[in-house]
Amino acid sequence: MEIKVLLCNCKGLCDSFKDSDMNKLPFEVESDLDVKYTVLSPQLCGQGGNAILEEAMKTAKPDSYLLVGACAPKAQEKLFKKIIRATGFNEKHFVPVDIRGTDNTGILDRLREAVEGILKQTEVSPNPAA
Numbered sequence: 001m002e003i004k005v006l007l008c009n010c011k012g013l014c015d016s017f018k019d020s021d022m023n024k025l026p027f028e029v030e031s032d033l034d035v036k037y038t039v040l041s042p043q044l045c046g047q048g049g050n051a052i053l054e055e056a057m058k059t060a061k062p063d064s065y066l067l068v069g070a071c072a073p074k075a076q077e078k079l080f081k082k083i084i085r086a087t088g089f090n091e092k093h094f095v096p097v098d099i100r101g102t103d104n105t106g107i108l109d110r111l112r113e114a115v116e117g118i119l120k121q122t123e124v125s126p127n128p129a130a
């Protein structure tokens with residue numbers, strides 16, 4: 001099982017991200033959490049961000065999870081529904097996390113909680129296809 005983390009800072013223009021330091025965050029995530037890698041996109045719902053997501057989904061193993069730190073989970077589900085469908089990625093392995101309105105410590109806490117949730121889920125259901 002592996003977890004890939006994709007982060008977005010909404011073009012660097014959104015007020016909701018003003019307390020985070022996106023230069024340090026990817027390193028902090030990789031240092032603190034047991035993840036395969038962390039990538040920061042300036043706009044995951046834009047052309048480049050979509051391409052990154054698509055690659056991450058297409059190259060995912062059956063037991064890979066994508067942890068996406070960006071806007072509200074409901075918004076992410078809408079924004080990325082098409083890519084999930086087109087790539088055939090297991091939507092249960094797409095884990096959207098709202099990282100707005102806090103600083104790096106707060107973001108790390110939210111991502112850690114999501115990682116713990118994934119680990120619990122895999123303990124309950126070790127079958128990767130589940």
Ligand code: SF4
Pocket residue numbers: 008009010011042043044045046070071072075079
């Ligand atoms: S994915 Fe969400 S946080 Fe990222 S640029 Fe789009 S709207 Fe902004």
